[in-house]
Amino acid sequence: MKDIYSEEYWLNEFTITTADLNRFQERILRDSTPLDTTSLVKQLIKGRLEFGHEISPSVLKSWTGKDSVRIWDPFEKWSVGDGIIVPKNVGGDNYECFVGEVVSVDQIKTQIEIRLDGQNKLVTYRYGNPKATGVHQFAVTLAEKKYKKAEGVEDIVARFGNRIVSALLHALESDERFVGLEGKWYIIHDLPIIEPSMIKSMYSTLLQRDLFTLNELLSMVQIKGLQDETLLKMAMQIALQKLPERFENIGTPARPLWKALPPLLEKAKVKYYAYDPKTYEVLCRPGEQLPLEKAQRLIDLNLYKFIVTFIDGV
Amino acid sequence: MDSINWLNIQLTPEELSKLNEVIHESVPIPNFLEKIVLLIQEDYPWEGRADKITCFHPSEFYENGQWISLPIHDKERILPPVFQVAQVLQAELAENPIQGSFQVLTLDVNGLHAKLACGISNAPFPEITLDEFSAEQRIFLANWITNVYSEALQSACTNYISKGELQGHFQNGLYIPLIAKMPDIIIDLVTKEAILPEPTSQSVFKKIWQKLLLFIKHLFRREK
Numbered sequence: 001m002k003d004i005y006s007e008e009y010w011l012n013e014f015t016i017t018t019a020d021l022n023r024f025q026e027r028i029l030r031d032s033t034p035l036d037t038t039s040l041v042k043q044l045i046k047g048r049l050e051f052g053h054e055i056s057p058s059v060l061k062s063w064t065g066k067d068s069v070r071i072w073d074p075f076e077k078w079s080v081g082d083g084i085i086v087p088k089n090v091g092g093d094n095y096e097c098f099v100g101e102v103v104s105v106d107q108i109k110t111q112i113e114i115r116l117d118g119q120n121k122l123v124t125y126r127y128g129n130p131k132a133t134g135v136h137q138f139a140v141t142l143a144e145k146k147y148k149k150a151e152g153v154e155d156i157v158a159r160f161g162n163r164i165v166s167a168l169l170h171a172l173e174s175d176e177r178f179v180g181l182e183g184k185w186y187i188i189h190d191l192p193i194i195e196p197s198m199i200k201s202m203y204s205t206l207l208q209r210d211l212f213t214l215n216e217l218l219s220m221v222q223i224k225g226l227q228d229e230t231l232l233k234m235a236m237q238i239a240l241q242k243l244p245e246r247f248e249n250i251g252t253p254a255r256p257l258w259k260a261l262p263p264l265l266e267k268a269k270v271k272y273y274a275y276d277p278k279t280y281e282v283l284c285r286p287g288e289q290l291p292l293e294k295a296q297r298l299i300d301l302n303l304y305k306f307i308v309t310f311i312d313g314v
Numbered sequence: 315m316d317s318i319n320w321l322n323i324q325l326t327p328e329e330l331s332k333l334n335e336v337i338h339e340s341v342p343i344p345n346f347l348e349k350i351v352l353l354i355q356e357d358y359p360w361e362g363r364a365d366k367i368t369c370f371h372p373s374e375f376y377e378n379g380q381w382i383s384l385p386i387h388d389k390e391r392i393l394p395p396v397f398q399v400a401q402v403l404q405a406e407l408a409e410n411p412i413q414g415s416f417q418v419l420t421l422d423v424n425g426l427h428a429k430l431a432c433g434i435s436n437a438p439f440p441e442i443t444l445d446e447f448s449a450e451q452r453i454f455l456a457n458w459i460t461n462v463y464s465e466a467l468q469s470a471c472t473n474y475i476s477k478g479e480l481q482g483h484f485q486n487g488l489y490i491p492l493i494a495k496m497p498d499i500i501i502d503l504v505t506k507e508a509i510l511p512e513p514t515s516q517s518v519f520k521k522i523w524q525k526l527l528l529f530i531k532h533l534f535r536r537e538k
Binding site for chain 1 (some may be wrong): 371408409410411412413416418428429430431432434437439
């Protein structure tokens with residue numbers, strides 16, 4: 001076994017195990033609050049440094065080993081959902097490295113917005129500036145410099161954070177016990193239960209929007225006795241995932257952006273009368289199932305999704 | 315524009331007397347009916363006519379049982395529009411989240427059922443008036459009406475004939491005015507066979523008189 005402080009261990013031997021995930025579960029349940037990725041990474045590293053190698057089975061069998069978290073480089077291509085480690089000024093001339101996720105890419109302004117773990121405010125980084133040739137090197141050097149200064153959790157995060165976070169995210173996303181949202185993690189079975197019927201009752205309204213966020217959905221419901229907004233949003237995310245015929249997440253699991261889907265033709269029945277605005281021909285009447293040609297006309301007129309509903313009625 | 319309920323025409327006294335005046339000779343029934351349609355067209359804009367009906371407009375509301383006419387446009391816009399008579403079988407209110415509220419009409423169009431939406435505020439719809447029709451287009455329209463509504467038109471005429479308001483009768487594919495000279499031979503328009511006309515009281519008397527004259531002449535010749 002490699003030395004736990006060696007570079008080789010963190011690059012080649014480190015893995016996430018079933019025991020790691022069990023411990024995360026216990027901690028989340030004990031604290032009864034969602035934990036951010038950085039906290040979990042620190043717990044993981046602290047555990048390794050204090051107790052040595054973890055010998056329970058790895059949960060990263062399907063992991064390709066490719067880093068999903070990269071150190072900031074203004075000349076690399078960035079996409080929404082990418083994990084990132086960025087240097088950030090913490091006062092005066094002092095910089096520290098932070099873990100976060102790319103939440104938007106503005107190709108006109110050539111900038112990305114990043115949500116740093118545990119922080120609500122977004123930070124903006126410009127990319128593609130020819131003058132920024134030394135920025136990536138600065139970020140790498142910053143991590144190395146910190147590593148030379150002291151030993152411990154922060155330094156491991158700074159130096160191998162991209163690899164550890166990539167492995168951790170893969171492990172958590174693959175495990176059915178956990179739900180992740182906006183950089184925070186919680187246990188699914190401990191979430192408040194939101195009945196699919198409640199989400200279904202909002203289906204028609206949501207169909208009329210192109211896309212919707214969990215915040216928008218949250219503003220449409222009232223749930224008594226539960227204050228934690230993140231938990232509510234996670235519960236809604238789970239409820240939406242249980243209705244794949246009606247809702248699709250076109251964002252990332254961590255930054256979801258939801259879209260209400262109209263029923264497929266074979267599962268659709270007409271809810272309202274509709275007419276062709278050019279000929280005034282009535283195209284459908286409530287209760288009937290649409291033939292393909294009529295359905296196509298309604299789709300062409302952008303009426304289909306507003307006119308039909310699921311055969312099961314709601 | 316307004317239109318005429320071709321399923322139930324009600325000729326004015328002027329139109330009836332004009333028909334009685336201008337038709338001196340037997341004419342094939344379709345030509346006779348077309349003449350009636352053209353005569354009615356001349357009365358446009360049909361002020362005060364009992365058989366006038368409104369043309370469908372999507373911004374209007376309609377009632378059960380109401381007669382309306384539906385403009386039908388040629389897909390290639392080469393031929394002029396025609397107007398089909400329809401009756402509202404059912405008028406119900408409907409709505410949807412995008413198009414709002416409107417009325418759904420179930421129409422009987424020549425025995426077929428069709429559904430149209432109306433009662434839509436500011437709904438655009440091309441307005442057509444008969445004034446915009448050229449002479450050729452009016453003839454085309456009259457011809458189309460005659461073909462589509464021949465049965466109803468003929469039935470209305472039979473009614474006028476029975477009441478003595480149209481002075482003539484239908485026989486063997488012809489309309490024969492009372493003052494007409496009976497043709498010696500008639501070609502059946504359907505079978506193309508030559509047929510002898512059925513005698514009227516006038517023609518029978520004429521034929522008997524002619525035969526009597528021939529018989530007298532024959533007698534005179536024999537005596538000589």
